[in-house]
Amino acid sequence: LAVICMNDFAVLNTGRKMPLLGLGTWKSEPGKVKQAVIWALDAGYRHIDCAAIYGNEGEIGEALQETLGPGKALRREDVFITSKLWNNRHHPEDVEPALLKTLKDLKLEYLDLYLIHWPYAFQQGDAPFPKKEDGTLLYDDIDYKLTWASMEKLVEKGLVRSIGLSNFNSRQIDDVLSVASIKPTVLQVESHPYLAQAELLAHCRDRGLVMTAYSPLGSSDRAWKHPDEPVLLQELVMSTLGEKYRNGLDCTPTTRREHFQMSKLKTKEMKSIEALNRGWRYIVPMIQVEGERVPRDAGHPHYPFIDPY
Numbered sequence: 001l002a003v004i005c006m007n008d009f010a011v012l013n014t015g016r017k018m019p020l021l022g023l024g025t026w027k028s029e030p031g032k033v034k035q036a037v038i039w040a041l042d043a044g045y046r047h048i049d050c051a052a053i054y055g056n057e058g059e060i061g062e063a064l065q066e067t068l069g070p071g072k073a074l075r076r077e078d079v080f081i082t083s084k085l086w087n088n089r090h091h092p093e094d095v096e097p098a099l100l101k102t103l104k105d106l107k108l109e110y111l112d113l114y115l116i117h118w119p120y121a122f123q124q125g126d127a128p129f130p131k132k133e134d135g136t137l138l139y140d141d142i143d144y145k146l147t148w149a150s151m152e153k154l155v156e157k158g159l160v161r162s163i164g165l166s167n168f169n170s171r172q173i174d175d176v177l178s179v180a181s182i183k184p185t186v187l188q189v190e191s192h193p194y195l196a197q198a199e200l201l202a203h204c205r206d207r208g209l210v211m212t213a214y215s216p217l218g219s220s221d222r223a224w225k226h227p228d229e230p231v232l233l234q235e236l237v238m239s240t241l242g243e244k245y246r247n248g249l250d251c252t253p254t255t256r257r258e259h260f261q262m263s264k265l266k267t268k269e270m271k272s273i274e275a276l277n278r279g280w281r282y283i284v285p286m287i288q289v290e291g292e293r294v295p296r297d298a299g300h301p302h303y304p305f306i307d308p309y
Helices: 033-044 059-066 092-106 144-156 170-177 200-207 236-246 269-276
Strands: 007-010 017-019 047-049 080-085 112-115 163-166 185-191 210-214 288-289 292-295
Touching: 017 080, 033 047, 033 059, 033 144, 080 092, 080 269, 092 144, 112 144, 112 185, 163 170, 170 200, 185 200, 200 210, 236 269, 269 288
Parallel strands: 047 080, 080 112, 112 163, 163 185, 185 210
Antiparallel strands: 007 017, 288 292
């Protein structure tokens, strides 16, 4: 069973090709992300995954400006750029301005893929995390189907090539499909050996969506990490295979191109990774309520993680 190589791609339901291996820019530090993107493109990455809420699209735009276009190392059409609509911009009149801000920051004329970052909305306005006096978040219950209708207009205007969803569950995907004139092409969700997402993957395949994984190695440095949680990369299976294939599994953007031509994992080794699945979800923002850790957004009517998948 071959592991992904740099030139592997998925064909979206629009017919466009999306490189399977992408550089995620969440938690990329200011002052470092520009060089990381430049190194990644030089090493062979052709998919850069961004989001407005990451707060670094301006710096990423500097990297893209230096590397893409006439007389540069790469043509714009050689690189697939994804970004995401944040939760305070779900109202229809806010969707296009939010995208235009992202395009300005990234110094691009269009995106290859634009996703609704989460199915639930925060209060409309400029604050990315609007809060009450007690520190709790201010939510908005606007229907994501209304947001989707405005996403479709971005495609019609040529500002984005494809649109999709992130962190939606199977029921919410079907809800969008029930009204969509332009179907979502991609569902981006957390997926790794602890969270295989097999049912959700099958659901997406049946409906013509490509499912892409974020935090594929867990996300042990995120802000709400609990000291007692399991750490994926400390699993004996993972550390043993990492040592065995240490050149092949080195995916940092500073490595040479040949490091991405990953070795083949044997079927038995794949089975041992699959056996790690425990339905463990890392990317659930947590807060303390009366001394107990609870999911921050679970009370929202569009919270996606109550459904089985």
